[in-house]
Amino acid sequence: MAVFTPVTDAELGDWLQHYDLGDVVEFRGIHSGIENSNFFLTTTHGQYVLTIFEKLTATQLPFYLDLMRHLASHRVPVPDPMPRRDGSLFGMLKGKPAAIVTKLEGAPELAPTPAHCIEVGQMLARMHLAGRDFARHQPNLRSLSWWQENVPAIASFLTDSQRALIETELAHQAAFFASADYATLPEGPCHCDLFRDNVLFAHGRQHVRLGGFFDFYFAGVDKWLFDVAVTVNDWCTDLETGALDPARVDALLRAYQTVRPFTPAEDCHWNDMLRAGAMRFWVSRLYDFHRPREAELLKPHDPGHFERILRERIHAASSHAQR
Incomplete structure (x- = not known):
């Protein structure tokens, strides 16, 4: 959520003529993130987030916005897109x-406890089930084919050890994705990026309360297990070592499965999917770090974090196999 495309007050005023959202009270850029230009917008009617999409096209965008409207209508706490006066959910601003x-x-919880993980696990399962009757279909655009396309573009920046790791894991994931077991895994609309900073909590006096999930602009139809693995790799990982915290993992997975139990194939391939989740973000962070775009406010993430996570997940699988 960097600002790649600045917007002046005059440009904002002209664009808001297409909405019935009242008068502008405050408008400011959001500094975190690396994909779209985002702004907090407060009007006399309420508080909103304005997003200018830097990569997504007008053809791709309806999937994300319609998915959020669908989930909101099913009482999943997500941002609800505001319709314009013509009924559309987006328009063109500065050509985008x-x-x-x-x-x-609420606010993000960057040091989650098992109590936070319980809230996230339950709501993630509810979100998956709520998406079963969503009519649109778009695949996860950062899945295997994207890794295969972009690994060659970053290979020259890697050490010999890193190249060996990324090429070996790419082959492992290609075989996993082509397997009969993978084909049986249940799927549907997934967030695909449910990190700690994409979830809000409104803390009550006696308990934590989930405020909602946001930033659905990496969402796509994928295996539900992938979505859970991406979530666990962030919410339940020690940030220094990349190792999983058993208490948080147990809390999140138990909570998720009170709503939607895993299938036997999901249980069998849990570690494969944890590795897939780590691979997806290692590749994307390597690409963003070594081939960055210019931005007014840009803070690329450390790719080494997901290299550590991937190595930890591979080590865990090897240790389990030797028992």
């Missing part, structure tokens, strides 16, 4: 598609 969504309550 842009949308306004409701701002959720």
Whole structure:
């Protein structure tokens, strides 16, 4: 959520003529993230987030916005896109598609406890089930084919050890994705990027309360297990070592499975999917780090974090196999 495309007050005022959202009270850029230009927008009608999409096209965008509307209608706490006066959920701002969504309550929890993981696990399962009757279909655009396409573009920046790791894991994941077991894994719309900073909590006096999930612009139809693995790799990982914290893993997975139990194939391939989740973000962070775009506010993430996570997941699988 960097600012690649600045917007002046005059440009904003002209664009808001297409909405019934009242008068602007405050408008400011959001500094974190690396994919789209995002702004907090407060009007006399409420608080919103305005997003200018730097990569997504007007053809791709309806999937994400319609998915959020669908989930919101099923009482999943997500940003709800605001319709324009013509009924559309986005328009063109400075030559790029842009949308306004409701701002959720709360703040991210960057040091989660098992109690936070329980809330996330339950809501993630509810979100998966709520998406079963969503009519649109778009694959996860950062899945295996994207890794295969982009690994060659970053290979020259890697050490020999890193190249060996990424090429070996790419072959492992290609075989996993082509397997009969993989084909049987249940699937549907997934967030695909449910990190700690994409979830808000509104803390009550006696308990934690989930405010909602946001930033659905990496969402796609994928295996539900992949979505859980991506979530666990962030919410339940020690940030220094990349190792999983058993208490948080147990809390999140138990909570998820009270709503949607895993199938036998999901249980069998849990570690494969943890590795897939780590691979996806190692590749993307390597690409963003070594081939960055210019931005007014840009903070690329450390790719080494997901290299450590991937090595830890491979080590865990090897240790389990030797028992």
